[in-house]
Amino acid sequence: MGKDEPQCNLELPNNLDFAGWVADATSYIEAAELVVTAAGHNSVMEVGRARKRFIAIAEPRPFDEQLRKVHVLNREQLAVGLSCWPSGNKWSKVIDDALELDPSRWDSVFRADGAKQAASHLQGWANQSRDIRSNGKLVCL
Secondary structure (H helix, E strand, C coil): CEECCCCCCCCCCCCCCCCEECCCHHHHHHHCCEEEEECCHHHHHHHHHCCCEEEEECCCCCCCHHHHHHHHHHHCCCCEEECCCCCHHHHHHHHHHHHCCCHHHHHHCCCCCHHHHHHHHHHHHHHHHHHHHHCCCCCCC
């Protein structure tokens, strides 16, 4: 996990260092008070699992999935989600907002019974499918 210098002309703070690609991103995440990352699923979930405050910045994607992710992160108050890199004078507020986040909100995302919930959901769909087939009705779900 990691990122080399960005490929575009961004206004970068002088105190920002890009670590590049690292074998053990977890150690960097664990050591950080505040993480700035792209809004990709793996990055978001790794930082959330560590219960760290963070800023997630959407990178361009063909289906805008990272823009959707920052919307959810903001709505659920899990991170400060941004649609693009902020200008230099905006960073102070963005950082302050991120430091105000409550990382324990991730507890509802990383529930201990996730496998049980998934199995129950799949069992419900299987039961519904069986009932539909036994009644001779074809329904597209």
